[in-house]
Amino acid sequence: MKIFKNIFLLLALILLGCNNQSIQSENSVFQPNGPLSELIGIDEVNFSSIDSAYIKRFNVWNPFISVNTKLSRLTTQSNDHRSIFNSVKLDLQDINQNNIPYPFNKPEVIGRLRVVKTFVYKVNSYELNAVNLKSYKEDVIMIIESYNAFVEKLNALAEEAGP
Numbered sequence: 168m169k170i171f172k173n174i175f176l177l178l179a180l181i182l183l184g185c186n187n188q189s190i191q192s193e194n195s196v197f198q199p200n201g202p203l204s205e206l207i208g209i210d211e212v213n214f215s216s217i218d219s220a221y222i223k224r225f226n227v228w229n230p231f232i233s234v235n236t237k238l239s240r241l242t243t244q245s246n247d248h249r250s251i252f253n254s255v256k257l258d259l260q261d262i263n264q265n266n267i268p269y270p271f272n273k274p275e276v277i278g279r280l281r282v283v284k285t286f287v288y289k290v291n292s293y294e295l296n297a298v299n300l301k302s303y304k305e306d307v308i309m310i311i312e313s314y315n316a317f318v319e320k321l322n323a324l325a326e327e328a329g330p
Contacts (some may be wrong), residue, residue, distance in 0.1 A: 203241035207304035
């Protein structure tokens with residue numbers, strides 16, 4: 168009976184030792200502060216730009232200009248993508264349906280803005296690690312896509328309103 172206890176204890180120690188080693192190696196390999204391309208494996212970050220022909224229309228909307236400027240700094244080689252998204256989140260908090268200027272204060276703009284906010288807030292909520300890396304990648308891609316839809320709508324409304 169004593170031999171079985173000793174064998175069981177030895178096997179338990181071996182299993183626990185192996186388990187702790189795999190956790191340590193997984194955490195030591197993951198580095199959340201690398202370039203965006205290495206972290207989530209995307210080749211390009213292409214944000215739509217505001218139409219320069221209607222820049223006067225956009226310049227009256229300072230919080231949006233600030234968001235646009237910060238997102239334009241985001242590239243696949245950005246090591247500071249987390250801080251850029253956090254800064255964008257802070258600027259987006261200042262934008263609500265009551266302070267969107269004409270001609271952009273329309274339901275379709277407000278809806279697209281909410282989608283952008285949702286994904287920016289979601290990306291900022293992650294404690295980035297190997298477990299949620301796939302979700303982070305998907306949400307970064309959704310930020311790009313939703314922001315581009317938002318800007319395209321803004322450009323269309325600016326064009327409709329004229330110079």
